[in-house]
Amino acid sequence: MKTLIILFSIILISSCSFKPTEKKEIIIIGSDTMLELTSNLAEVYMKQNVGISVLVSGGGTATGIKALINNQTDICTASRNLKPDEAKFLADYYGSLGLVFLIAKDALSIYVNPKNDVMDLTQDELKKIFTGEITNWNALGGKNSSIIPVIRNPNSGTYLYFKEHVLEDEEYTDNAKVESTTKEIVKSIEENENAIGYGGMGYKGNVIHAKINGVEPSENNVRNDTYSIIRYLHFFTTKTPGGEVKKFIDWVLSPAGQSIVRKSGFIPLWENKL
Amino acid sequence: MKSIIQILFSLLIIITIVIYPQNEKSFYSIRDSISSERIKEHLFILADDSLEGRGVGLKGSSIAANYIAERFKEYSLEIIPNQNSYFQNIPMHGSYPLKTSELSIASENDTILLDLGEDYFLYRCGQQTFIPDYLPIVFVGYGIVAPEFDYNDYQSVDVEDKIVIYIDGEPISKDEEYFNGLSPTVYSYSESKRRIAIGRGAAGTIQISLDQYADWTSVEKDFNSEDVTLAYSVSSNLSIILNPDLAEKLFHNSKYSFNDVLLMHQQNRMKSFPLKAKLKFRGQFKERDFIERNVIGLIKGSDSELNDTYLLISAHYDHLGIGEKVNGDSIYNGALDNAIGISVMLELTKSFSELYVKPKRSIIFIATTGEEKGLLGSSYYIDNPVVPLYKTVANINIDGIALFKDFLGVVPVGSEYSTLDNYLIQTTDSYGLTIEDIPPQFRSFDAFNKSDQLAFALGGIPSILVLEGLNNKTKSKDDVLNSFIDYYLKKYHTPFDDLNQVINTEAAAKHAKVLFDFAFRIADQIEVPEWKSGSPFINARLRSIAEKR
Numbered sequence: 001m002k003t004l005i006i007l008f009s010i011i012l013i014s015s016c017s018f019k020p021t022e023k024k025e026i027i028i029i030g031s032d033t034m035l036e037l038t039s040n041l042a043e044v045y046m047k048q049n050v051g052i053s054v055l056v057s058g059g060g061t062a063t064g065i066k067a068l069i070n071n072q073t074d075i076c077t078a079s080r081n082l083k084p085d086e087a088k089f090l091a092d093y094y095g096s097l098g099l100v101f102l103i104a105k106d107a108l109s110i111y112v113n114p115k116n117d118v119m120d121l122t123q124d125e126l127k128k129i130f131t132g133e134i135t136n137w138n139a140l141g142g143k144n145s146s147i148i149p150v151i152r153n154p155n156s157g158t159y160l161y162f163k164e165h166v167l168e169d170e171e172y173t174d175n176a177k178v179e180s181t182t183k184e185i186v187k188s189i190e191e192n193e194n195a196i197g198y199g200g201m202g203y204k205g206n207v208i209h210a211k212i213n214g215v216e217p218s219e220n221n222v223r224n225d226t227y228s229i230i231r232y233l234h235f236f237t238t239k240t241p242g243g244e245v246k247k248f249i250d251w252v253l254s255p256a257g258q259s260i261v262r263k264s265g266f267i268p269l270w271e272n273k274l
Numbered sequence: 275m276k277s278i279i280q281i282l283f284s285l286l287i288i289i290t291i292v293i294y295p296q297n298e299k300s301f302y303s304i305r306d307s308i309s310s311e312r313i314k315e316h317l318f319i320l321a322d323d324s325l326e327g328r329g330v331g332l333k334g335s336s337i338a339a340n341y342i343a344e345r346f347k348e349y350s351l352e353i354i355p356n357q358n359s360y361f362q363n364i365p366m367h368g369s370y371p372l373k374t375s376e377l378s379i380a381s382e383n384d385t386i387l388l389d390l391g392e393d394y395f396l397y398r399c400g401q402q403t404f405i406p407d408y409l410p411i412v413f414v415g416y417g418i419v420a421p422e423f424d425y426n427d428y429q430s431v432d433v434e435d436k437i438v439i440y441i442d443g444e445p446i447s448k449d450e451e452y453f454n455g456l457s458p459t460v461y462s463y464s465e466s467k468r469r470i471a472i473g474r475g476a477a478g479t480i481q482i483s484l485d486q487y488a489d490w491t492s493v494e495k496d497f498n499s500e501d502v503t504l505a506y507s508v509s510s511n512l513s514i515i516l517n518p519d520l521a522e523k524l525f526h527n528s529k530y531s532f533n534d535v536l537l538m539h540q541q542n543r544m545k546s547f548p549l550k551a552k553l554k555f556r557g558q559f560k561e562r563d564f565i566e567r568n569v570i571g572l573i574k575g576s577d578s579e580l581n582d583t584y585l586l587i588s589a590h591y592d593h594l595g596i597g598e599k600v601n602g603d604s605i606y607n608g609a610l611d612n613a614i615g616i617s618v619m620l621e622l623t624k625s626f627s628e629l630y631v632k633p634k635r636s637i638i639f640i641a642t643t644g645e646e647k648g649l650l651g652s653s654y655y656i657d658n659p660v661v662p663l664y665k666t667v668a669n670i671n672i673d674g675i676a677l678f679k680d681f682l683g684v685v686p687v688g689s690e691y692s693t694l695d696n697y698l699i700q701t702t703d704s705y706g707l708t709i710e711d712i713p714p715q716f717r718s719f720d721a722f723n724k725s726d727q728l729a730f731a732l733g734g735i736p737s738i739l740v741l742e743g744l745n746n747k748t749k750s751k752d753d754v755l756n757s758f759i760d761y762y763l764k765k766y767h768t769p770f771d772d773l774n775q776v777i778n779t780e781a782a783a784k785h786a787k788v789l790f791d792f793a794f795r796i797a798d799q800i801e802v803p804e805w806k807s808g809s810p811f812i813n814a815r816l817r818s819i820a821e822k823r
Contacts, residue, residue, distance in 0.1 A: 081402040082509045084435045084477040090509075091473030101506040102367055102563065168556070169406040225560055231401060236509070240657060242823075253365055253505065269505070269563040270365050 025053045026248050030064020030077035033106065033157055033200070034233050037264040038077055041252055044260055052244060061157050068236060069093055074245045076236040079106065079157045094238045101235040101249060104258075105267040107201035107222045108162065108229040109209040111186060113193040118142040120211040123228060126166055129196060132173025137194065149176040150188045150197035158182075161231055162198055198229075202265015222267045233266065300630050305790050308621055310783035316345070316617035317782075320591065321609035321773050328608065329595015330502055330644050331368060331564035338591045338616075342569045342641045345620045349627040351571030351639065354660040362568040364654045365505035366644065369399035372558040377514070380408055381526060381551045393520055395497035397464060397481075397513035399559050405512055408552035409477055411437045411524065413535070415544035416444050417467040417479070420459075423452055431546045434475035437512070437553050439524065440467060441535065442483045446542055458720065468513050478512030478555070482521050482532075484539070490517050495767065498598060502647040504654055505563070512555055524551050566592075568651045569641040570660055573626045575797065577634035583665045585637045585797040586735060587622060587789075588652065588726050589615040589672040590645030594767060603769035608646075610761070610771055614779075615672040616641055618786045625790050633797035635667065642726050645673070652726035656733035663818040668694055668796050668803045669737035670789065671727040676742035677757055679781040683708040683743025684788065688722045691809040692736035694796070701792040710743035713755055716762075734815035736803045740789065742781075 028038050035058040042054035064076035069089045082090070082098065090098045110126065112119060118140045121129075128134040130149050138144045151172055152159040163169060179185045182199035189195040190206045201209065201217045209217050212228055221227040241249060251257045258268035319325075319341060325334035343360040353360055377388040388394050396403065415427035417440030425445065444453045444462045453459050460466050464481055471479045487493045493515060516524075521532040528549045530538075538544045569591070575581030593608025607613070623639050626632065638661065644650025656663065684707055689695035695709070702709055712721060722728060727737035744751040765771040796803060805812045817823070 081404075081511065084472070084475045084511070087472050087509060087511070088434065088475035097469060097472055098509045099506050100509045102365075105563075164404065164406045225562075242821075269367075270565055 024051055024244060025055065026075070026245055027073045028054065028056045028075045028077060029059060029067040029073040030075075030236075031061045031079045031157060031233070032058040033079045034077040034103075037104065037233070037261065037266055040264045041257060041260050044256075045248060045251060048256075049247075052248075054248065060155060065236065068098070068238060071238075074237065074241070075249070078234045078236055079161065079231060081234075082236070090238060096239055099237050099240060101237070101253075102232050102269060103235055103252060104233045104261045104269060105222055106231050106233050107217045107227055107267065108158070108198050108231070109201045109203070109217045110212060110229075111189050111197050111199060111205075111207040112210050113189050113195060114206065114208050115193040116142060116196075116208070118210075119208055120214060122213050123166060126212070127168065127170070130162070130172055130176065131167055131170045132175060135175075143194075145194045148188075148192055148195040149173060150185050150195050151176045151178055152182075152185070152198075153178050153180050158198070165231075166229060200265055201267075219262075219267050301794070304625050304628050305787050308625055308783050308786045308790060310779040312624070313614070313617045313621050313782050313786065314779040316620050317609065317614050317777065317779065318773060320613035320616055321607045323605050323607065323772075325607075327595040327597070327606040328591060328593045328613075329606075330566050330592050330647055330650075331366060331562065332595055334595065335566065335592055335643065339567045339569050339641070339643070342591060342616065342620065346569065346571035346623060346639070349620075349624045351573060351623055351627060354570055354572050354638070357570070357660060360569050360571055362570055362655065362658070362660065364566045364568065364643065364651060366502055366564055366566050366650065367400075367505050368500045368502045368562045368564065370500040370560040371396050371399050372560060375555070375557040375559075377553070377555050378408075379524060379551050379553055381523075386523070388520070391494070391498065393517050394514045395493060396501065396557070397468065397497075397515060398503075398510045399501040399557065400561065401557075401559075402510055403478070403512040403555060403557045405437075405478060405553065405555040408554045409435065409437050411439055411480070411549040411551050411553055412546065413525070413528075413530075413549055414438045414440050414471070414546045415538075416440055416442075416461075417471055417481075418444060418461045419470050419474075420453070420461055425453075427544065427546055428470075428474055429546075431548065433471070435477050437478045437480060438471045438474075438476045439480040439482065439516075439549070440471075441539065442481055442487065443485050443539075445544065446539070458718065464515075468510070469508070472509070472511060476511075478514070478553070480514045480516050480524075480553075482516050482518050484518065484536070487515065488518060490519075493517075494598075499594070502644065502650065504644075504650055525549060526551070566643045566651065568643055568655060571623065571639045573623070573632060573637045573639070575634050575636040576632040580634040580800070581636045583635045583667050583802075584661050585633075585635055585793060586640060586666050586669040586730065587619060587637060587672070587793060588640045588642055588669060588730070589619040590642045590651065590726055591616045592643045592646055592651070594646055597769070600769050603772075605772070606767065606769050607772035609773055609775065609777060610675065611766065612645070612673050614675045614777065614782055618675055618782055618789065619672050621783070621786050622790055622793065625786075626793075633794050634800070635797040637793065637797055638666075645726055649726055649729040652729035653732075656729055659733075659823075663733050663735060663823055664815075664821075666735050668692075669727060669730040669735045670793055670796070671725055671730070671737060671739045672789065673725040673727075673739060674741045676781040676785040677761070677778060678742070678746055678749060678754060679778055679784050680747035680749065681742045681745070681754075681781065681784070682706070682747055683710040683745035685710050685712055685741040685743050687712065687739040687741060688727055688731070688737060690806070691722075691731070691811060692738065692803055692805050694736055694738045694803045697795045697799070697803065698738070698740065698792055700795055701788060704791070705788060707788070708743065708745055710745065713744060713758070715755065715759065719762075731811045732814060734811060734818045736805055736811075736815075740792065742785065
């Protein structure tokens with residue numbers, strides 16, 4: 001019996017609630033990919049709930065998780081899962097593995113210039129382009145011009161996701177041009193018809209979102225799992241949230257919150273059925 | 275004079291009503307009107323092939339939920355105040371692993387690619403399982419850290435950012451004080467071992483089963499399905515159950531062979547050590563996000579104060595849906611698991627609804643979803659209760675209904691934890707039934723932890739599951755026991771738990787009458803059921819009271 005008591009307190013602590021506080025401030029720190037989305041959510045939520053303050057900042061998923069471990073944030077936004085050492089930190093500090101909430105889906109689009117003849121690529125061709133194995137568009141049925149891969153900087157979660165999932169953890173070509181933001185990647189491609197890069201599906205601009213394996217990046221194709229370069233976006237908390245934090249997360253998952261997800265260029269998870 | 279007589283007569287009536295708030299004839303006539311025919315009617319709708327096994331997030335589950343809500347309306351159950359309907363919407367996530375997933379094991383001389391299904395299955399699916407680079411593997415005995423037994427499989431090895439591999443079970447002992455002797459503790463649960471590993475910084479886990487899942491066909495039966503979770507869950511990572519036939523290969527050239535490990539287990543001399551092999555995993559999954567629904571209705575209590583406290587009566591309506599074909603049948607109807615439980619609950623809603631004077635406390639009826647996928651609907655309810663948990667005095671869960679109408683005993687699963695057994699004894703005494711222990715053959719099944727009563731208990735609500743016992747007026751105990759075993763081995767979680775088997779709805783009706791009486795007693799008494807001293811769920815109760823949650 002004693003075993004049961006101790007184990008339930010040690011192992012299942014993450015399913016225990018903490019006492020809702022009277023705090024009217026919700027702090028959110030984490031993923032840059034999710035920064036615009038979270039800011040939009042915060043703005044609408046604060047308008048609808050006068051007196052509640054939602055403070056949002058970026059810095060990257062790793063920053064958010066560090067803030068979570070240091071009890072400096074209520075919610076960490078993350079475009080990836082916890083790493084083993086981060087889970088260990090949470091377990092050490094909170095006796096908890098943390099809770100992960102699915103918030104939205106994000107599809108990574110491959111951008112090419114509208115003048116480019118190549119608008120449909122296989123995932124293997126993508127890998128070869130970004131690892132430097134294919135260097136000329138004519139190898140893909142395009143013009144005889146050198147390919148200019150444009151990538152995010154190495155501190156970006158998107159850089160890592162693309163490397164792990166598309167390049168299968170091989171290294172990017174040294175010839176890639178590095179940009180800090182999706183906006184700058186798009187600008188590079190708009191200005192150079194031989195450039196190719198990646199970024200969020202919802203990002204607009206004068207670029208073409210290429211088909212991958214014959215499938216275009218669209219909400220339907222992401223939802224039915226036919227478009228292949230997708231990931232989930234998450235909220236992490238140390239324990240089951242209570243009070244205002246729980247209310248905010250419940251709202252994000254509601255039709256009202258999920259409509260902001262769509263407006264922000266991401267794919268809502270539950271349509272309007274909640 | 276006339277007016278005095280009138281007043282006295284009126285007083286007499288009032289006193290009679292106060293003393294006998296429930297007209298006995300009406301109570302018993304309603305109890306006696308519990309109908310096997312209506313139960314059968316519900317059962318034949320809910321377990322019909324057209325509902326395709328009521329798999330979560332699929333058409334059949336939705337039809338079942340609608341059917342239950344329609345009956346709630348027909349039987350005049352109230353919608354919970356502040357809720358828009360009988361439905362509690364629950365965001366869920368499903369992930370099904372594809373054969374194209376790549377699990378590679380590299381040793382000094384070669385690399386092998388394992389086959390999903392033949393060689394391994396996944397406990398948890400999805401992107402969280404991704405291991406892009408080869409990581410070292412460390413054997414950690416049973417994968418247990420239990421300070422109260424001075425036991426730690428991790429004390430001599432570093433597992434951070436490595437894969438840990440362990441066997442199932444726990445140290446063997448006949449001493450009741452050490453790991454509960456021959457009975458399993460929660461340390462033997464796969465989920466406990468996984469969480470301990472993740473908390474120690476492991477990047478993933480591999481379990482090799484020597485006990486419950488030693489037979490790979492039983493693993494295939496339980497794991498060859500979609501992994502469904504709530505849209506929020508405890509963070510996780512790669513978690514594999516490995517075919518024991520492959521174990522020796524993984525241990526090849528390491529300090530000890532897998533055969534040595536088996537000897538360590540038998541001799542109680544378990545050691546942890548690193549293996550020579552490494553592992554990486556790139557999973558491919560078919561994923562979906564969907565809304566499932568608990569169905570919740572209320573019968574308001576008759577006491578103006580106590581009706582703000584609640585008895586929660588639950589039964590799960592989901593089952594396994596469409597699965598692997600067995601003898602040409604792929605629909606896992608779940609007639610006994612738990613279409614009949616829901617049918618009995620619907621009959622109870624009708625009975626309570628028809629009572630002229632309701633019990634003092636209110637009763638919440640909840641048809642839960644996602645039970646088969648890990649108590650998802652009940653767990654969601656605990657995180658999002660429609661009435662405060664601390665005002666919810668007890669839970670009676672219905673999951674397993676009597677097979678034989680002449681049963682003379684009941685098995686109260688979970689009665690050791692709370693005072694609910696006192697109420698049940700009052701009921702069984704009045705029906706001439708005996709209280710029985712769980713038959714030894716079923717103790718390892720660990721029934722309390724296998725259905726929604728566990729989730730409610732973890733939320734602090736004293737809970738109980740009342741099953742049929744072995745004592746029977748017309749059958750021997752052995753015959754009854756063999757029938758239970760036959761169901762468990764041949765029909766439970768197979769396509770054969772369907773309407774083609776013999777289902778005695780008269781037995782179900784008798785079971786319903788016992789539950790009706792039991793529920794009435796709990797809901798009508800001023801005394802509140804409590805957890806017994808030493809119960810593992812007391813703290814959850816105290817927290818919900820302190821937080822008024």
